[in-house]
Amino acid sequence: MLSSKHTLPGSCCVTRAKSASAGRTCSLVARVATNPAGSAATRSLTALTESAEASGCPFTALKSQLTRPKPDQVQVDVPGPAPFSLESLGDVGTIFFEGLHVAMLKFSAKYGPVCRFANPASLNGATSWVFLNSPQNIQHVCAANVKNYTMRYLPDIYKYVTHEKGILGSQGAYNDRHRRLCAPPFRNRAQLERFADVVVQRSARLAEIWQQHLASSSSSSSSSSSFLTDVATQTQRLTLDVVGLTAFSHDFKQVQRIADDLSGAAGDSTQATDRLLWAVNTFGESLAEVFITPMPLLRAGHAMGLPHLRNLDEAVSVMRGAMLDVIQERRIALAAGQPVPQDLLGILLTAADEAGQAMTDEELWEDVHDVMGAGHETTATTTAAALYCISAHPAVESQLMAELQAVLGDRPPAYADLEQLPYLQACIKEVMRLYPAIPVFPREAAADDVLPSGHPVSKGDVVFMSSYALGRSPAIWPSPLTFDPSRFSPAAEASHHRFQFLPFGAGARMCLGASFAQMSVSLMVASLLQKFKFEPVTPASPLIPVSYDITMNFNETRGLHMRVSARNEQQQQQQQQHEVDRQQQEVDLQRELVGAAITAAR
Numbered sequence: 001m002l003s004s005k006h007t008l009p010g011s012c013c014v015t016r017a018k019s020a021s022a023g024r025t026c027s028l029v030a031r032v033a034t035n036p037a038g039s040a041a042t043r044s045l046t047a048l049t050e051s052a053e054a055s056g057c058p059f060t061a062l063k064s065q066l067t068r069p070k071p072d073q074v075q076v077d078v079p080g081p082a083p084f085s086l087e088s089l090g091d092v093g094t095i096f097f098e099g100l101h102v103a104m105l106k107f108s109a110k111y112g113p114v115c116r117f118a119n120p121a122s123l124n125g126a127t128s129w130v131f132l133n134s135p136q137n138i139q140h141v142c143a144a145n146v147k148n149y150t151m152r153y154l155p156d157i158y159k160y161v162t163h164e165k166g167i168l169g170s171q172g173a174y175n176d177r178h179r180r181l182c183a184p185p186f187r188n189r190a191q192l193e194r195f196a197d198v199v200v201q202r203s204a205r206l207a208e209i210w211q212q213h214l215a216s217s218s219s220s221s222s223s224s225s226s227f228l229t230d231v232a233t234q235t236q237r238l239t240l241d242v243v244g245l246t247a248f249s250h251d252f253k254q255v256q257r258i259a260d261d262l263s264g265a266a267g268d269s270t271q272a273t274d275r276l277l278w279a280v281n282t283f284g285e286s287l288a289e290v291f292i293t294p295m296p297l298l299r300a301g302h303a304m305g306l307p308h309l310r311n312l313d314e315a316v317s318v319m320r321g322a323m324l325d326v327i328q329e330r331r332i333a334l335a336a337g338q339p340v341p342q343d344l345l346g347i348l349l350t351a352a353d354e355a356g357q358a359m360t361d362e363e364l365w366e367d368v369h370d371v372m373g374a375g376h377e378t379t380a381t382t383t384a385a386a387l388y389c390i391s392a393h394p395a396v397e398s399q400l401m402a403e404l405q406a407v408l409g410d411r412p413p414a415y416a417d418l419e420q421l422p423y424l425q426a427c428i429k430e431v432m433r434l435y436p437a438i439p440v441f442p443r444e445a446a447a448d449d450v451l452p453s454g455h456p457v458s459k460g461d462v463v464f465m466s467s468y469a470l471g472r473s474p475a476i477w478p479s480p481l482t483f484d485p486s487r488f489s490p491a492a493e494a495s496h497h498r499f500q501f502l503p504f505g506a507g508a509r510m511c512l513g514a515s516f517a518q519m520s521v522s523l524m525v526a527s528l529l530q531k532f533k534f535e536p537v538t539p540a541s542p543l544i545p546v547s548y549d550i551t552m553n554f555n556e557t558r559g560l561h562m563r564v565s566a567r568n569e570q571q572q573q574q575q576q577q578h579e580v581d582r583q584q585q586e587v588d589l590q591r592e593l594v595g596a597a598i599t600a601a602r
């Protein structure tokens, strides 16, 4: 079976150039542009969405249309290895063994910001693969000529798993309609404020469990009260609960299980700790193993009961069972005329198509699964990576803690606080620059085209863009591997190209939950840092060795292990230590003075 840790999954987007939303996007962009010092919230929570939504802005589109080369104007040969050459074998090996995201970074160093690989076998339908790593060309694909690139490249595995339904696995009008149905709850300010409360409350529950664990471990041992844990598993449980509660008003009760994780009754993120967590993790891992396997082989593998496909089928059936129960409960409540929440599930259940036909359970399940799948793991790994990076850089941590203390004091954060927390937003963006949860977003070219660099793209080419390669490119970021949130200070950001930082993708299939995700990660990180101190243990390097199945994971280090202690207690301990050190220095000084006096007297 053909695996690829590389290949992108899904990507999404909400930005068709519908005139109404285009106008809104434009006015928002204009507001930020004319008010660079303006609301940090406006900048932080909407800037990414806006930049990628530039496809919806008629002025941006017009400008780019006017300035881009016409097909008959410029034609530059696209660099890349010759088909069947030793070089192409080596390059394809890099993709398979190191992942497409790493390969794209290497290709941009080797061939420049555009390169093409012929796909003589037309594997999974693509005529050639074109790799882009320049903001200007990406702007062309995701904004100026977005109409030519509305289709996500979807290998056959999507047909196998989703039957071309859902948001991630569908194309064209079906995708358009389901994006329009699913996006609003994650973008509307009033909804986001409500969701923020859920994020903060569930984070507080997690904090309570950790505090209880600290209290019980300090009473049972004389050693200092801290514990070692895989923070990534805990944030995954937290975000599963958050997505369940916000999108479906359903409590998966994952945070409750953290007490088991801590007492050793459950394992780490790489083990089957319980069915739902097992299913969501196995789904991503198994899907990646067969990601570019063509349909005939998938069917044969299924018939032969190949382990990856068996696991994949089982994971789907566990998740499907859990969600169909939730859907069924809601249908019964609706039929009985009971009051039901107006959440995503409510919107989907009452939606009807042009013929007045409601969605089938199958259609509902696919949408719900995509939101749950695309929404929880990405947010969880980003949160865990943020806690790790901030804690591994004491100067960053001090500056952030000072900001949190100044704005929040000891109270929990809320949605409205985010605009007062620019350094927190900068830290989260810096984490996503180095560790984008989804590293690659591909599109299929509907017609021949020419990029701003003069390189041609042919109909049927698959154009790959990578937030990972962009984020680590030395041509774009000085010292790209250094964690430095000041890159995202409002002043520094003003000089960025709008398409150089794209953790949520861009264009026609951009992430549906970008604002929701940024808000959730920020609030979870702030809530946990206020109460706890994290000391990174594994890995022991400032750079996290991440890998990707469908989204980012920490399998190489079997999770992100950190020592957690209560921040107040930690602060007290540090203050006590400072006091001891100060007293010791005084004693040493006295001794020195007495010694000097004795010497002088002699």
Ligand code: HEM
Pocket: 010, 011, 012, 013, 014, 152, 167, 168, 169, 175, 179, 186, 370, 371, 374, 375, 376, 378, 379, 382, 436, 437, 438, 439, 441, 442, 503, 504, 505, 506, 507, 508, 509, 510, 511, 512, 513, 514, 516, 517, 518, 521
């Ligand atoms: C830190 C968190 C997240 C990151 C980094 C992230 C990133 C991405 C990226 C890169 C894509 C592909 C974009 C493209 O092709 O241009 C995507 C697609 C998608 N995301 Fe997110 N995402 C996150 C959280 C969420 C959340 C919270 C939700 C839902 C509430 C969500 C829902 C989706 C959906 C449904 C798609 C597929 C859209 C389509 O194919 O049309 N994501 N995401």
